Amino acid sequence: MKKSVLFGALTVASLAAGAAAAGTLDDVKARGKLNCGVVTGLAGFGAPDANGEWKGFDVAICRAVAAAVLGDASAVEFVPTTGKTRFTALASGEIDLLARNTTWTFSRDVDLKFDFIGVNYYDGQGFLVPKELGVSSAKELDGATVCIQTGTTTELNLADFFRVNNISYEPVPIETNAEGQQQYLAGACDAYTTDASGLAATRAAFEDPSAHVILPEIISKEPLGPLVRHGDNNWGDVVRWTLNALITAEELGVTSTNVSEIASNTENPEIRRLLGTEGTLGEMLGLDNEWAKRAILAGGNYGEVFAQNIGETTPIGLARGLNAQWTDGGLLYAPPFR
Amino acid sequence: MTTLSDPPKQQFRLSMLLYDTRYRSATIQVLAMFGFMLLAAWLISNAAQNLAALGKPISFSFFTESASYDINQRLLEYDSRDTHLRAALIGLLNTLVVAVLGCITATIIGVFVGILRLSSNWLVARIMTVYVEIFRNVPVLLWIVFAMAILIESLPSPRDFRGEDPAATMDMFGTVAITNRGVYIPEPLFTNSLGNLHIFGDSSLRFDISLDLVAVLAVLAASIFAMRKVAARAARIQEETGVRPKTWYIQLGILFVPLLTLLVALGFYLGYPELKGFNFTGGTHLRNSLIALWLALSLYTAAFIAEIVRGGILAISHGQTEAAAALGLRSGRIMRLVVLPQAMRVIIPPMISNYLNLTKNSSLAIAVGYMDITGTLGGITMNQTGRELECVLLLMLVYLAISLCISSVMNWYNKRMKLVER
DSSP: OHHHHHHHHHHHHHHHHHHHHSOHHHHHHHHTSEEEEEESOBTTTBEEOTTSOEESHHHHHHHHHHHHHHSOTTOEEEEEEOTTTHHHHHHTTSOSEEOSOOBOOHHHHHTTTEEEOOOSEEEOEEEEEEGGGOOOSGGGOTTEEEEEETTSHHHHHHHHHHHHTTOOEEEEEESSHHHHHHHHHTTSSSEEEEEHHHHHHHHHTSSOGGGEEEOSOOOSOEEEOOEEETTOHHHHHHHHHHHHHHHHHHHTTOOTTTHHHHHHHOOOHHHHHHHTSSSOHHHHHTSOTTHHHHHHHHHOSHHHHHHHHTSTTSSSOOOOGGGSBGGGTSSBOOOOOO | OHHHHSOOOOOOOTTHHHHOHHHHHHHHHHHHHHHHHHHHHHHHHHHHHHHHHTTOOOOOGGGGSBOOOOOSSOSSOOOTTSBHHHHHHHHHHHHHHHHHHHHHHHHHHHHHHHHHHTOSOHHHHHHHHHHHHHHHTSOHHHHHHHHHHHHHHHSOOGGGGOSSSOSOOOBTTTTBEEEBTEEEEOEEEETTOOOEEEESTTSTTOEEEEHHHHHHHHHHHHHHHHHHHHHHHHHHHHHHHSOOOOOHHHHHHHHHHHHHHHHHHHTEEEEOOEEETTEEESSEEEEHHHHHHHHHHHHHHHHHHHHHHHHHHHHSOHHHHHHHHHTTOOHHHIIIIIIHHHHHHHHHHHHHHHHHHHHHHGGGGGGGTOOOHHHIIIIIIHHHHOOHHHHHHHHHHHHHHHHHHHHHHHHHHHHHHSOOOO
16 A cells, blocks of 8 residues: 555656656647646735736736747636645646746745746735734734634744744634635634735725735745746746836836837837747747737737736835836846846 | 376476466466566556656656645644645544544443343334435445535524624523534633643654643553553452442542642633624634534444344344342443443444555544544645645555554454354
8 A cells, every 4th residue: 555655656756856857838739728837816916807817917928928939818827726726737748837926035936846947026924913912013912813724924924023023923824815715714824924915905905905004024035936947048038028018018118018019110229129020030939920019919028917906006006116117216127128 | 106106307487387287377477476576567657657748757856836825724833824734634633533533422422322222122223224324225335415404594694693683592501503504512621731741843844842731641540550550450359358439429520620629720610602702702613513523423323333243142142141130230331341341342343344444534634624633734735735646545545544543443443342262
């Protein structure tokens, strides 16, 4: 029995590893569908809407890549993953791309054998507490019960934060954001911690968002970005430059509404290269020259995606902050298309 | 006849391996085994090669790295600077805690329900039938989540205990706090504590043994030994004279006097939970996750045990009950002294597999955030280190080892209870 169990596990591992070896770009083209790992449901970042259609900030990356590679923004198979299952899903080849507010860390990049292809949201870990608790700083949380999604970097930051400040806490590990919300609202935990953007999204879904505050401390750097398997550089380039195309498009003022018009009559060489009216950037990636145009048409440039899903006019209401273009004092700085 | 006694010597030919029924089965078995070994070798080498190609050859060195995460329920001292190995050990202990608690509770509930299902009282028997059918026909994961949801949603949070006119108050004369974060009960404390015995120094497997507990257990064991001596003496006198001397007050004295003396000497007192800051502090905290898991696993498994017990009782011929009744025994004693001991022989073997099921089902703990070994080694550690294959293989070995231990203990018990045939 012991043996058969061992072999069973090895079979799974070998099948999984076998799938990872082939070229992902060719696989995706042959399949005609992009398998994209997303969050199980986080308003604004990735959640199915009333019609069952996936919408959100991270989901937009999947759609842009699908549009660039396959020419169809809807040719995406969304695979919901939890904090725990996401890396196995990617490593095993179940998904081609993981766009699920995942923090770029050294060990994930180097040791877990993934490639982060960029940062689509600069975030930091915060705490959400009920207003009636009267807490104004995270350092006042001594002895508090804190709900935390297991398998995340936030779990490690939390341990470090309380250790450094020499205060105690009781962690309540939970599997998904929905469970965390349930426990938090029932008062089974005093505070809920995750990335500040996630907190804002969670709070927006509450019945009375104004009864809860996000504490001012941001206890960590959480650069969130899409990632792919390590070793398939060609595929990594496709995803990286699709994200860069969205960011550059915003910088150059190319939007989903004016992209066709600009493509035909602009004189700006960088825009011409980006949209494929000049040069062969798309061919270098193994795509056609209109890839970036399609990616922008899919959901708009970075700024449009941000504004539609999590921006200040949405219930999530996040300001651009660090995620503004470098020209506006933010950190978004895409390398040139040349 | 002589020709039969001296058959012609047959030359062995290779084709006989296939066409001769004497050899054919052996041939097939050898071929099948070769095929199986080839398949296994291919799988192993494939896995090893692919892992090497991914740059992740099998390695257990992550065990010595710092785990960096906290675990809320820990039987041994642990903090986020301890190693992954120690985190796995903490998880293992949590698994064992819920498995042992679950097995005991499931057995008690199961035996009661099993017997009551055979009750002549129509209402009682029907209620027990409903219980058994509801619990064993709904997946245990749903029961676990359901139990947790009830605990979280229906009980007051610690905040409700605060203020002039609190919405909730402590139970049992203010000693027990039942909240939606768990139940806080008084804990035994000692003013003149004997301290702890540290074992394994600073290694990942270090643990402390409370000398107070050892002393209490030693005194209890000695008392029970003495009580049995007294009982044996009483039995001897009864055999000789026919009159059993009164020993109950001696027995009570032997049981309680040394224990109470020890407790007074150690300065025993109870530490009560009290509301401090965000939570109750002091006392023992039975977390919601433990209670929900324990409750759901025991109620679920008890439904199966009840059926086993009922089957075991029905397997005993009704003549036994009638014979015992004819001897003048009352129905309770008939069950306890005549029927159940015989039924045990039928009950124990299927009971083993139910204990194993309960233990393995405890791996669903993560559904309520209970940090068992699946949650630590197979959850956070696996996730943070990316060593899926190593963690899952180890996890399997751990569950296998636990299951084999339970099996061997239960098999030993089964042998002891078996009908001794002469």
